[in-house]
Amino acid sequence: MNWDIVFEPALPPALLAALSAAAVIVLIFSFWRRARGAPWRAGALALLMLALLNPTVRQEDRSPVPDVAAIVVDESQSQQIGERPTQTEAALGKLEKEIAAAGDIETRIVRVRNDPGSENGTELFTALENALTDVPRERIAGAVLLTDGQVHDVPKSAEALGFDAPVHALVTGRKNEHDRRLTVVEAPRFGIVDEPLSLSFRVDETGEQSEGIAPVTISVDGEKLTTANATIGQTTTVTLSLSHGGPNVIEVDVAPGPEELTMLNNRAVVVANGIRDRLRVLLVSGEPHPGERTWRNLLKADPAVDLVHFTILRPPEKQDATPVSELSLIAFPTRELFSEKLDQFDLIIFDRYKRRGVLPLAYLSNIVDYVEKGGAILAAAGPAFASPYSIYRTPLSSILPARPTGNVSIGGFTPDITKMGRKHPVTANLPGEASADDAQADADWGRWFRTVDTTTDSGETVMDTPDGKPLIVLDHAGEGRVAQLLSDQVWLWSRGFEGGGPYAELLRRLAHWLMKEPDLEEERLSASTKGGVMTIRRRTMADETPPAEITLPSGKTQDLKLTETAPGRFEATLPAEELGLYRIRQGDLSAVAAAGPLNPKEFADVRATDAKLKDLAAETGGGLWWLGDKADNMPSLRMVRAGHDAAGSGWFGLRRNEQYLVNAVHQVPLMTGFLALALILGSIALAWHREGR
Structure with missing residues (x-):
């Protein structure tokens, strides 16, 4: 309970003030005239004003808050x-x-x-x-x-x-x-593949050792690239290069200091996008044919490709009386292309090429060396591949995975994706392909009508005919790659025959796989974070994959089992609750992913x-x-x-x-109407009585 006296005026305060002022003036005049009833009049006016102020006793029922x-x-x-x-x-x-x-x-x-x-x-x-x-x-x-x-x-x-x-x-x-920390001063956001770029960073240390040398390790995509000795307190600049297109995760790690508080801020991460300057492709067409334009249009449509295309129109065995000086053709620059500038090309395509004395065997041996040292070759075969003029009867046979039997099959068929092809990034999930669950279904593609019969000695057959004859065979040769397309009918898809087929996507993937595009690797481990969740993806040609070992930014490790989501595709997720860099390893493969900002403010100073x-x-x-x-x-x-x-x-x-809550309020007026009236009239009567004497 709580008791208070409050006033609730019956008239507006301004009016009360005016009445009070007038009353005071009258009373002052009365006292000045020494009226005998002036005190009682003053009392009456005071009682009147008190009544108008309406004094009230308020009782509140309170609850403490x-x-x-x-x-x-x-x-x-x-x-x-x-x-x-x-x-x-x-x-x-x-x-x-x-x-x-x-x-x-x-x-x-x-x-x-x-x-x-x-x-x-x-x-x-x-x-x-x-x-x-x-x-x-x-x-x-x-x-x-x-x-x-x-x-x-x-x-x-x-x-x-x-x-x-x-x-x-x-x-x-x-x-x-005391703590040692690393800060990136200047980092590239883009870089041309295999071209030098600069990265600047600074190592600072608080404590007794505020100067000296600190060893620093630079890694790209989890693989150690180089080391440097950084002077503590000064900016250090190193030169490195990006090995592939797309995002390259660059890590800079400094060794722990003598009084290290934590290793959380001894690492900085930079993501630089690799841009290929130009991809140089050499296309050699053995003879004019309908599919030649398909290759040319596809490669010329890619702004990142520099295409050098030759079509052999007048082979050495072709004899006529036309003087060479009057021909509108140029001589095939065999020595320049296959001896002096061979290593400048990222991919060589032989399109229906056959032995005609144009390329000496020594130059074909140069191509074998070029592939084994990291180059790429695509052999698109025509009927000549099954003849005595086949390029298989050259030094190229040592790197070609499919050996011709000497036969060419004629007849309509719809190309099919093999079991291994459904796992391989070149042919997996091509638009319109048949469902893997329905063995009797055909792909929603137009037919081809010719294929060269071969026997595969190595590599993976990713596309074949319904009766099991290879159509596309992919293989690795040394550090390079080889692909064979054992039909010259892919141009039918480009013309829309019977609805056509995904020729552009297929040939694009094929060319970029040969040029080692990271997104088209058969064995690839990748990770990404979004909305606080990390997703780990594994692509493999195997039927199963071991658990992935996850190293958290704090250094803790855990194993995570991946679940198959599609043939050759495995995936798993985990909450990315820690800020910083996550390292994922699975066998010989590794990947890195950053949760939150690459260099969090949280770790700038701990x-x-x-x-x-x-x-x-x-x-x-x-x-x-x-x-x-x-x-x-x-x-x-x-x-x-x-x-x-x-x-x-x-x-x-x-x-x-x-503070409190008021549950109930009870009010009792002190000056009720009759009481106030009686007191006021009594005071006035006493004033008159006093003045009447």
């Missing part, structure tokens, strides 16, 4: 270093007990972790604001932050908090911690500090303490009234606001 205190627990990755997690939980447990003992206070515990998709670092005050959104400002008793001090959203002033209550900070870790919070704590009347090695160093808790100090030596306080 507990204050609200927020405890913000920093669980960011920098808080997982050393003894910080133990200190945090010990301090939290003690704080909860002391608040519970204080009574009549509601505690809201907010645990804050890094958002993998955020580049803003540790945001404790954003979490604090969200936790107190539904709390009236006058009920907030204060906030306690359990953190290492590395907070990245500290308000510039106490006014920005939105409430008037003390903010205290209990800092984990130790003062004057030393415990009080510098960011002490000004705000002081401005709100709060305090800041170092927990040290154990929670026993934590100050004791007190409840204080508004306007009193909220922090002192060995203690900190939460404000007691004494």
